[in-house]
Amino acid sequence: MNAKSQYWGHYLYLLPLFIVVLLMNIYPFLEGLRLSVFSENLLRPLDDHFVGFGNFVRLFTQEPLFIKTLVNSLIFTVVSVFFEYLCGLGSALLLSSRRVRMTNGLKAIVLLPWAVPIAVNALIWRFMLSPNFGFINQLLHQFGISGALTINWLNSIGLAMGVVIFVNVWRSFPFFTITLSAGLSTIPRNLYEAAEVDGAGPLRRFVHITVPGLKNISLVIVVFHLIWTFINFDVIYLLTAGGPLRSTEVLPTLLYEYAFTRFEIGYAASIGVFLFLVLSLTVGPVYTRLSSTETRS
Amino acid sequence: MCRTKLLILITALAVPTLSFASGAQEADSAPSSISYWNVFDPAISQDGERHVEKYDEYEENTGIEVDNDIQVYGDLRQRLIVSNQAQDGPDIQHMLGEWVYEMSQMGMLVDITERVEAWEHADSFPDSAWNVATVDGQIYGIPSVASARTLVYREDVFEENGISAPPETWEELREVARELTMDTDDDGEIDQYGFAFASSSDAIRGPQEFAVHLWSTGGNFVTEDGDGWTVGFTEDQAEQVFQFYYDLMHVDESVPPYSLGWEYQELDDAFEAGSVMMTQNGRWMRNRAERTEHGESWQTAPYPYHSEPATYLEVKVEGLNVHGTSPDAAWDFLTWLMDRDNLVYISQTDNLPARTDSSDSEYWVDDPTWTGTFVDVVPDGRSMPPISMGAIFDYSMEYVQEVLYERMEPAEAAEGFYESVESYLEQSVN
Numbered sequence: 001m002n003a004k005s006q007y008w009g010h011y012l013y014l015l016p017l018f019i020v021v022l023l024m025n026i027y028p029f030l031e032g033l034r035l036s037v038f039s040e041n042l043l044r045p046l047d048d049h050f051v052g053f054g055n056f057v058r059l060f061t062q063e064p065l066f067i068k069t070l071v072n073s074l075i076f077t078v079v080s081v082f083f084e085y086l087c088g089l090g091s092a093l094l095l096s097s098r099r100v101r102m103t104n105g106l107k108a109i110v111l112l113p114w115a116v117p118i119a120v121n122a123l124i125w126r127f128m129l130s131p132n133f134g135f136i137n138q139l140l141h142q143f144g145i146s147g148a149l150t151i152n153w154l155n156s157i158g159l160a161m162g163v164v165i166f167v168n169v170w171r172s173f174p175f176f177t178i179t180l181s182a183g184l185s186t187i188p189r190n191l192y193e194a195a196e197v198d199g200a201g202p203l204r205r206f207v208h209i210t211v212p213g214l215k216n217i218s219l220v221i222v223v224f225h226l227i228w229t230f231i232n233f234d235v236i237y238l239l240t241a242g243g244p245l246r247s248t249e250v251l252p253t254l255l256y257e258y259a260f261t262r263f264e265i266g267y268a269a270s271i272g273v274f275l276f277l278v279l280s281l282t283v284g285p286v287y288t289r290l291s292s293t294e295t296r297s
Numbered sequence: 298m299c300r301t302k303l304l305i306l307i308t309a310l311a312v313p314t315l316s317f318a319s320g321a322q323e324a325d326s327a328p329s330s331i332s333y334w335n336v337f338d339p340a341i342s343q344d345g346e347r348h349v350e351k352y353d354e355y356e357e358n359t360g361i362e363v364d365n366d367i368q369v370y371g372d373l374r375q376r377l378i379v380s381n382q383a384q385d386g387p388d389i390q391h392m393l394g395e396w397v398y399e400m401s402q403m404g405m406l407v408d409i410t411e412r413v414e415a416w417e418h419a420d421s422f423p424d425s426a427w428n429v430a431t432v433d434g435q436i437y438g439i440p441s442v443a444s445a446r447t448l449v450y451r452e453d454v455f456e457e458n459g460i461s462a463p464p465e466t467w468e469e470l471r472e473v474a475r476e477l478t479m480d481t482d483d484d485g486e487i488d489q490y491g492f493a494f495a496s497s498s499d500a501i502r503g504p505q506e507f508a509v510h511l512w513s514t515g516g517n518f519v520t521e522d523g524d525g526w527t528v529g530f531t532e533d534q535a536e537q538v539f540q541f542y543y544d545l546m547h548v549d550e551s552v553p554p555y556s557l558g559w560e561y562q563e564l565d566d567a568f569e570a571g572s573v574m575m576t577q578n579g580r581w582m583r584n585r586a587e588r589t590e591h592g593e594s595w596q597t598a599p600y601p602y603h604s605e606p607a608t609y610l611e612v613k614v615e616g617l618n619v620h621g622t623s624p625d626a627a628w629d630f631l632t633w634l635m636d637r638d639n640l641v642y643i644s645q646t647d648n649l650p651a652r653t654d655s656s657d658s659e660y661w662v663d664d665p666t667w668t669g670t671f672v673d674v675v676p677d678g679r680s681m682p683p684i685s686m687g688a689i690f691d692y693s694m695e696y697v698q699e700v701l702y703e704r705m706e707p708a709e710a711a712e713g714f715y716e717s718v719e720s721y722l723e724q725s726v727n
Binding site: 041042043044045130131132133147149150151152154155156157241242243244245246257260261262263 | 374375378382399402403404486497498499553554555556557558559563566567570572685687688691695698699702704725
């Protein structure tokens with residue numbers, strides 16, 4: 001038996017995995033692309049027809065909520081990831097400090113919000129934030145804040161987006177903490193000691209040793225979280241469902257509304273394809289370019 | 298060597314496929330279980346417990362297990378739609394009446410017209426209930442419960458404040474709500490409100506309450522004419538409804554200011570907690586009354602009206618899913634469960650059974666508060682029209698919120714609501 005036929009045997013072992021990937025990832029993706037160029041309404045299954053880019057034209061030119069949901073999506077994504085990184089880096093530095101004890105226990109506590117299912121997280125926060133009976137308002141009331149019991153966190157047009165971002169940051173930053181902690185542990189300790197001997201203060205050591213040392217891992221987790229947050233549906237849907245008055249409506253919740261309230265599956269798919277294109281054309285090239293720059297350097 | 302590997306691979310792929318196929322065959326010939334997707338949760342409702350009792354009884358009698366899959370309404374609807382797209386589904390599915398049209402159009406439901414025509418108990422259900430389960434002359438389910446909405450109020454607080462009778466009109470409702478709104482512990486903050494309603498942008502109850510208000514002005518969401526569907530209300534009628542919401546919230550201040558965006562859970566919780574004295578509500582409140590200290594003083598009355606009495610007659614339907622593996626066994630179970638005594642037995646605390654002969658059952662409880670009022674208002678009951686109502690429901694709550702957040706005048710909201718419904722009917726229905 002020659003070497004070539006031996007390799008074929010190896011490839012055959014990969015076939016089941018390939019079939020699974022094909023069925024679970026490639027097929028839904030292609031089906032989404034197909035749907036986006038069809039006018040397909042679940043209530044009128046016999047009326048399906050090809051519309052080319054018609055759904056996209058409708059989205060860009062006729063959709064009254066397009067700009068609002070796009071802006072909301074960008075705000076939700078950028079602000080969330082910014083604070084997730086900030087909180088994650090701060091807590092990672094704290095947990096990596098030699099002065100802090102019981103770091104394993106603290107890491108477990110920090111991880112808790114991330115380990116709890118999103119649906120449970122969202123429900124807990126809904127209860128805690130509910131006016132009158134909620135824990136947060138009761139706490140503020142105990143501190144003597146007048147009118148605290150009537151604060152309607154999730155149904156106030158001015159507050160809802162901020163609260164949704166807060167809850168999202170709260171549940172996501174532990175991932176940054178753990179990942180950045182792992183990154184910090186790979187930076188050689190003797191670099192800090194040498195810098196200290198040379199008279200570098202904490203800030204200079206942070207800027208010149210910690211930041212470059214975390215650059216690669218930061219890039220990866222920030223990019224992935226930009227993607228995950230931009231397409232995040234569950235946190236917003238479970239907390240506000242896009243309300244009040246669309247103040248927290250983002251593209252994924254708009255997609256859901258068209259798919260499950262109006263049953264316009266084709267149009268909803270075009271919103272999904274738009275999300276994919278935005279991420280592919282923005283975050284993707286940035287990530288590739290930064291990665292290749294880093295590799296060269 | 299290579300042949301051996303190939304053989305192993307083919308066997309690995311073939312075994313699950315063959316076992317899946319044989320399993321499916323087995324389900325067709327002699328089902329050992331029937332899957333039933335519903336909302337009857339024994340953890341929160343006594344009727345849910347009774348449902349489980351009946352399923353166990355059926356299994357004892359027939360050897361067929363009822364695989365009871367419980368979800369909340371929002372999740373149930375979404376799961377049914379997604380499963381249908383994936384060519385999957387349960388044997389039997391529970392539905393709100395307004396789902397029947399859209400799910401029948403999606404090809405999700407078995408047409409059971411012939412089975413119903415041959416069923417000896419079909420005449421025991423009123424035509425109004427069958428109408429909800431019927432689309433274009435085809436029957437897609439059995440209407441299991443048909444329950445109206447009433448005013449649920451705190452009789453003890455009414456008496457304490459010298460109010461002798463529940464309000465009958467919107468004006469009286471506003472007046473009583475104002476009287477009952479007060480600071481009961483003298484801390485300078487209002488802690489008891491006369492009334493509250495659902496206004497969540499994702500509400501299930503909100504559009505139903507809105508519908509009752511609209512019907513009460515003489516309007517409908519939509520009406521059918523020869524060529525299709527048209528807007529069923531005038532801008533004046535819609536304005537009266539929006540004005541009613543606005544007055545309660547901003548003029549009378551007799552609903553909690555923090556109730557903006559409430560869904561039914563928050564609304565019912567507030568009534569149970571004693572911070573709200575009146576709500577438009579259903580018979581399921583009996584479950585809460587029985588576990589609450591002041592529950593004995595909860596009373597019911599016909600819901601106050603504007604120009605004509607109206608209530609939402611909520612019919613719920615049990616249908617057979619086209620992807621179910623055992624339609625005959627599912628039908629046998631369903632008709633057994635819809636037998637008079639069984640149906641009355643499982644409909645004690647939530648909704649009323651849809652059968653007209655329910656009161657002849659030994660399990661029928663003639664309770665004036667939780668049965669009498671709900672039966673009395675049935676003649677004023679209306680149901681949702683047989684079109685996809687999701688977008689219209691969304692518009693109704695969107696414009697209610699526009700008014701409550703004071704971003705639109707009631708007249709402006711009425712105009713916007715009218716135009717939105719008109720546009721939706723033109724583009725998506727007719």
